[in-house]
Amino acid sequence: MAKVQNPYFPQEAEILEVIEETPTIKTFVLRSQEPIPFKAGQFMELTVPQLGEAPFTPSSSPHKPERMEITILRTGTVTDALHQMKAGQLVGLRGPFGKGYPVQKFYGKEVLVVGGGVGLAPLRSLLYTLFHNIDKFKRVSIKYGARQPEELCFQREFEKWGKLEGADMDVTIDVPAPGWTGKVGLVTTLLDDLDLDLKSCYVVSCGPDVMLKFVTLKLLDVGFRPEQIYLSMNRNMSCGVGKCGHCVVGRYFLCKDGPDMNYADVMDVPGLFG
């Protein structure tokens, strides 16, 4: 008899390395017993043993499933405990869940990637996917913002990304800070004078709900259609398999139908951004 799959059972994974991205954000490099293949945008349920689990989207390249990276902001019970953990300790993993970004749809188009704070984590996985086949895309344009310079994650990679043939990157912080010589203003200010062909461009955005809301409004304002906008949405997924109900956005289950939703599909949902 075929063994019945238990979708709630976490498989063990070892923390290989912990990288401090910012004072509140760490990247955990994980190795599971079996490599877990995933697509950019799909998420994992990560278990802190004996405490519980929470949903996170890997920030690493789907082309390297044997070394999965998950970048986590310290902000609640599970993440507090995770931030105390060290290399060599064990966590649990379930997944991947969700559909992931519709990358093939972006072939031949310009892709605008808009991130806020730790929201750049899932987008980094997407960026690696896009960079892996950069010739397939007309251009990859990255707009990233955080409250203050210390909260920008993956800074060590910005220079490399910005210099890639076919890619560009723009970074801003919300308010002036000592020693910061870059742009100042909300990430929406980077969307003012876009040097992009708005008709054949897709946008992917990830960040806190309030940022997603204003990024979306801005994008619509500068001329994008709802169908061109993909949002990595936030809910507290529990089961990951479309049953427990926690992640519903209108008729959709973010865990199965998302978590990256086309804005046209969800724009009429009351209280979409809380």
Added chain:
Amino acid sequence: MKVLKTNREKFELFLEKIVGDGVLYANVEDEEGQIHFEKLLLDQLSRVTLGKARALETSKAFFFTPRTKVAEYPSSSAQEITATKMTVLGLKACGLRALQILDRVFMDDITDPFYQARRKNSTIITCDCTEPWETCFCTEMGHLPYPESGFDLNISVSNGQILVEVGTKKGDALVAEHSGLFADADKTLLQQREAKRKATVQRVKKINERFGISVPYQKQVKEYLDSPAWKKQGLAYSCVECGACTHVCPTCRCFLLFDQKKGDHAERAMVWDVCFYPGYWRMAGKLTPKPRLLDRFQNRFSCKFDYFVDNYEAIACTGCGRCIEACMGKIDIRQCLSEIQKLEKSPA
């Protein structure tokens, strides 16, 4: 499908065989006339009540239990999933309908193995509803107070005779095994059953006449649930977010995976959850997409009458009325729907 007849004495003999081969849960009536599900042993079969109305206990609890251990870790592989052989006798059409709805949730493209194991190891013997409660409204959800399919066996009581309709191969095998206890039902009995069924349908319709509601509800729920006019009715104001309605609802299926330390390892349980609770929606950092009670109240209606229709082609309400009985704020789902449907006729 074929309909057989038997009498009370022989039917209890039949139940004896069932008890000998697993666990039997059946309806019993208490001194106040309330119907309950109880686990019955061999010497308790005379207490079985057939017919009457749906039990107080929610039907989902047999298959989607309030707490299910779903994993133990760390462990190199998931534990084996087993379920006790069980017969549930006395679900009414509403209870069966609820199971059919939960089947779609728990056994769709990704199967919940715990629910599936319990379903596979169970026999469902339904009964016609003959004395609906004042809170019953199955007819207003487009259903009937007697089941037409989906049961293994269905019981109707007519003039002291017990009619047993066979609904599945499993049910057929069960009666065939004990064929000495059954005979073919004659036409008169079937006609009597028909007349009784019609009378119950009329009775449920009569109970609900004052609400003036009728299927479908999706369009009105979509259009008016969020409207200021509906909110002005104040129907949600007496909700105290206790979660009673969702716990007794046979189709509410929200749950939470909850980890607990057990010695040197951990246990993960699936526990019922309630979309009325603020904590149900709360994310890390205390962010929430549904900060107001009204947002959560509306979610329950949208879930049942709008999202379920899109996702599973069924209204997730069977009209069992348990939520009306359970609500300490006296919120009546029929009244809520009635106000929504009225708005379509005369938008405020």
